[in-house]
Amino acid sequence: MKMETQFSKIAERKLTQALGRVRDASRVTALLTNAQKNLILREAASGIRKYEKELLAANRKDLDYARSQKLSSAMMDRLTLSAERIQQIAASVDAVASLQDPVGKILSRTVRPNGLEVKRVTVPIGVILIIYEARPNVTAECASLCIKSGNAAVLRGGREAFYTNQAMASIFKRALKKQRVPEHAVYVLETAHREAVDFLLTREKDIQLVIPRGGHSLIEKVVAQSRIPVIKHYQGICHVYIDDNADVRKAAAIVHNAKLQRPGVCNAMETLLVSRKAAARFLPELEKLIKGRCEVRADEASRRFWPWAKKARPEDFGHEYLDKIFSMKIVRDVRDAVDHISRYGSGHTESIVTRNKQNADFFVQNVDASSVMVNASTRFADGFEYGLGAEIGISTDKIHARGPMGLEGLTSYKYVVTGSGQIRK
Amino acid sequence: MKMETQFSKIAERKLTQALGRVRDASRVTALLTNAQKNLILREAASGIRKYEKELLAANRKDLDYARSQKLSSAMMDRLTLSAERIQQIAASVDAVASLQDPVGKILSRTVRPNGLEVKRVTVPIGVILIIYEARPNVTAECASLCIKSGNAAVLRGGREAFYTNQAMASIFKRALKKQRVPEHAVYVLETAHREAVDFLLTREKDIQLVIPRGGHSLIEKVVAQSRIPVIKHYQGICHVYIDDNADVRKAAAIVHNAKLQRPGVCNAMETLLVSRKAAARFLPELEKLIKGRCEVRADEASRRFWPWAKKARPEDFGHEYLDKIFSMKIVRDVRDAVDHISRYGSGHTESIVTRNKQNADFFVQNVDASSVMVNASTRFADGFEYGLGAEIGISTDKIHARGPMGLEGLTSYKYVVTGSGQIRK
Numbered sequence: 070m071k072m073e074t075q076f077s078k079i080a081e082r083k084l085t086q087a088l089g090r091v092r093d094a095s096r097v098t099a100l101l102t103n104a105q106k107n108l109i110l111r112e113a114a115s116g117i118r119k120y121e122k123e124l125l126a127a128n129r130k131d132l133d134y135a136r137s138q139k140l141s142s143a144m145m146d147r148l149t150l151s152a153e154r155i156q157q158i159a160a161s162v163d164a165v166a167s168l169q170d171p172v173g174k175i176l177s178r179t180v181r182p183n184g185l186e187v188k189r190v191t192v193p194i195g196v197i198l199i200i201y202e203a204r205p206n207v208t209a210e211c212a213s214l215c216i217k218s219g220n221a222a223v224l225r226g227g228r229e230a231f232y233t234n235q236a237m238a239s240i241f242k243r244a245l246k247k248q249r250v251p252e253h254a255v256y257v258l259e260t261a262h263r264e265a266v267d268f269l270l271t272r273e274k275d276i277q278l279v280i281p282r283g284g285h286s287l288i289e290k291v292v293a294q295s296r297i298p299v300i301k302h303y304q305g306i307c308h309v310y311i312d313d314n315a316d317v318r319k320a321a322a323i324v325h326n327a328k329l330q331r332p333g334v335c336n337a338m339e340t341l342l343v344s345r346k347a348a349a350r351f352l353p354e355l356e357k358l359i360k361g362r363c364e365v366r367a368d369e370a371s372r373r374f375w376p377w378a379k380k381a382r383p384e385d386f387g388h389e390y391l392d393k394i395f396s397m398k399i400v401r402d403v404r405d406a407v408d409h410i411s412r413y414g415s416g417h418t419e420s421i422v423t424r425n426k427q428n429a430d431f432f433v434q435n436v437d438a439s440s441v442m443v444n445a446s447t448r449f450a451d452g453f454e455y456g457l458g459a460e461i462g463i464s465t466d467k468i469h470a471r472g473p474m475g476l477e478g479l480t481s482y483k484y485v486v487t488g489s490g491q492i493r494k
Numbered sequence: 495m496k497m498e499t500q501f502s503k504i505a506e507r508k509l510t511q512a513l514g515r516v517r518d519a520s521r522v523t524a525l526l527t528n529a530q531k532n533l534i535l536r537e538a539a540s541g542i543r544k545y546e547k548e549l550l551a552a553n554r555k556d557l558d559y560a561r562s563q564k565l566s567s568a569m570m571d572r573l574t575l576s577a578e579r580i581q582q583i584a585a586s587v588d589a590v591a592s593l594q595d596p597v598g599k600i601l602s603r604t605v606r607p608n609g610l611e612v613k614r615v616t617v618p619i620g621v622i623l624i625i626y627e628a629r630p631n632v633t634a635e636c637a638s639l640c641i642k643s644g645n646a647a648v649l650r651g652g653r654e655a656f657y658t659n660q661a662m663a664s665i666f667k668r669a670l671k672k673q674r675v676p677e678h679a680v681y682v683l684e685t686a687h688r689e690a691v692d693f694l695l696t697r698e699k700d701i702q703l704v705i706p707r708g709g710h711s712l713i714e715k716v717v718a719q720s721r722i723p724v725i726k727h728y729q730g731i732c733h734v735y736i737d738d739n740a741d742v743r744k745a746a747a748i749v750h751n752a753k754l755q756r757p758g759v760c761n762a763m764e765t766l767l768v769s770r771k772a773a774a775r776f777l778p779e780l781e782k783l784i785k786g787r788c789e790v791r792a793d794e795a796s797r798r799f800w801p802w803a804k805k806a807r808p809e810d811f812g813h814e815y816l817d818k819i820f821s822m823k824i825v826r827d828v829r830d831a832v833d834h835i836s837r838y839g840s841g842h843t844e845s846i847v848t849r850n851k852q853n854a855d856f857f858v859q860n861v862d863a864s865s866v867m868v869n870a871s872t873r874f875a876d877g878f879e880y881g882l883g884a885e886i887g888i889s890t891d892k893i894h895a896r897g898p899m900g901l902e903g904l905t906s907y908k909y910v911v912t913g914s915g916q917i918r919k
Binding site: 323492 | 606865891
């Protein structure tokens with residue numbers, strides 16, 4: 070395994086060669102039957118279980134390096150594999166096998182007046198580049214979702230997980246080989262060099278889609294450089310708005326869940342908006358659940374109710390804490406809440422708690438976000454929770470796939486037109 | 495109207511201001527009912543009829559300028575309006591009004607085991623930038639399709655059609671105003687400056703999608719510069735393959751139609767592939783229809799049948815003539831044809847003529863193109879012919895929209911999740 074100090078012309082040539090093989094592999098994966106794809110996935114899942122020791126050994130190498138780099142404890146935690154995590158990863162690969170085949174679905178079929186049959190049929194996208202951070206489970210997830218959708222995958226994980234990802238890759242390669250599918254169908258970048266990504270982003274003939282999952286700066290960089298279509302999985306600055314006549318018990322439980330059930334994820338609440346009329350009834354209910362468990366950064370009006378809360382600075386609104394912190398503001402009404410959200414939201418997930426149907430409809434209509442919720446926790450914005458079975462991430466884009474992005478988002482379609490000699494008049 | 499000689503900071507500021515207004519307008523168009531949208535379109539259509547004189551006068555100004563610039567006669571033809579063309583444009587705007595509303599459609603609805611209702615509902619994309627060449631009818635088509643799909647449009651036509659496009663824009667603005675919709679919902683760029691486009695392509699917060707329709711170099715430039723998602727409408731290098739046992743009469747009629755019914759469009763045939771076994775039966779049939787009407791650039795093997803054809807040079811394969819010219823090659827079989835197409839095709843439209851079901855299936859499965867046809871002319875790859883009602887273009891991309899792109903391609907969706915206080919466990 071190579072960790073070049075310079076990304077050379079030679080490395081570029083090697084990468085170009087590898088991409089050619091990936092492209093060829095994608096022609097093979099596109100034509101696999103569902104049964105063949107499932108055999109590969111079941112084989113990979115059992116490989117993950119079988120090579121537990123090898124995976125843990127590779128992971129220890131990464132952890133040693135990470136320690137020497139003084140990574141944060143949160144990063145170390147995400148990087149660390151355990152026997153239990155490995156079992157979970159294997160189970161998630163098996164779960165993908167059990168999903169419906171997303172390829173070859175007939176999306177529509179019409180027979181035109183001239184007798185032409187026009188069908189729209191789903192097909193794989195081709196080669197998908199996924200760029201992500203140091204989480205070894207993502208390698209297995211992305212590889213399985215790409216295989217199931219008939220795509221070839223180029224995976225570029227964090228350099229912190231380099232050895233773990235390579236070990237995971239060999240398990241998938243072995244499974245592919247066993248079914249006589251070119252192993253380049255899952256290509257985990259063999260270099261940790263950043264220049265490799267820069268180079269890949271110019272190869273629009275070889276790669277059909279880029280999915281960056283990660284921090285703001287990674288995504289900004291990919292968007293600025295890529296000649297290939299990008300589906301962004303940006304941050305979630307999610308709001309919960311408590312409307313005038315909300316059921317305050319339910320409202321408090323939803324806010325508590327949206328922030329504290331798992332504070333570090335993109336669908337966690339970052340800002341609470343409370344209608345002026347609901348504040349006096351609602352805030353005491355919420356206080357019982359969160360005081361002392363969570364830091365609150367509140368505007369002047371809400372600090373009259375909660376003098377113990379910190380003063381919010383302007384930059385607290387529109388900020389993604391990913392921690393046990395949220396900002397809070399009292400707003401006039403649902404219109405004011407929608408205005409705040411359209412100014413500060415990131416288009417990820419927004420929730421209203423209300424018993425007023427008209428206000429709920431107004432919120433749903435006017436909020437421009439991938440998920441708009443009524444009387445539910447923002448934490449539900451998730452492929453499994455929506456019944457997609459698995460997700461490659463949560464798209465904050467409006468093009469191609471929006472919100473939880475499952476197997477369907479990894480397909481395109483073609484028109485199949487069948488005639489009996491029709492010519493155009 | 496301004497034709498600045500330098501794209502200044504002041505122009506940039508003005509453009510930024512205008513974009514802000516377009517964004518605000520897009521919030522209004524997103525919420526319009528179908529009836530309101532249709533009133534605007536009917537009003538615009540009757541405005542086009544009513545202001546025929548003004549449109550023709552503006553067009554004369556453009557034609558004068560074009561003559562001074564010595565534009566090709568093909569370009570002059572595409573630029574020229576006539577009373578008849580104006581009637582056609584008005585009719586096409588009316589036709590868009592009569593289509594189904596693409597916004598607010600429920601794509602899927604499930605009730606999850608925890609009682610959450612998860613709906614996927616279509617919504618407009620937001621602000622769409624369309625960059626095209628000197629065809630005044632495109633301005634009206636794009637404006638109407640964007641209005642009908644609830645989007646705001648930023649339109650940048652060729653500088654050759656500057657005055658005509660501005661005149662068309664005022665008609666749409668008047669129609670929008672009459673329905674109290676901000677006129678910036680259709681914003682035709684007031685500057686002919688190329689730098690304006692460069693600037694727009696960096697404004698990913700204001701513009702959600704770019705559709706370039708035009709030549710190779712325009713599209714290449716947009717792809718290289720844009721931070722905004724791009725749906726490319728590239729060239730069509732379309733092939734027709736005549737299989738072993740094709741019905742040779744039908745085959746000849748299809749080839750004749752695919753090339754000569756309208757040679758200058760993207761779904762016209764550019765290369766003919768003929769199976770070795772079909773050549774002796776098929777080529778005499780075709781010769782009757784096209785000899786003397788069309789230039790043929792043929793490989794050695796086919797020149798044995800047609801000594802009158804020109805010798806093909808290697809660059810004749812994969813070339814888009816957009817003229818009464820095609821290249822021709824004799825291939826071994828359907829596999830060989832598919833290999834040729836995957837090397838030289840542009841993923842637009844490919845057709846097989848055959849009576850062999852197995853070969854047809856092989857072709858349909860293995861050819862990676864937006865439209866794959868069996869026993870039909872490539873000329874059918876078109877939004878109207880497929881029953882989409884109208885098209886914004888033919889996408890050669892695989893992301894979001896592929897092939898003829900109608901109103902559906904101009905929408906995104908959001909998840910609407912309705913609960914009764916559910917929290918995540």
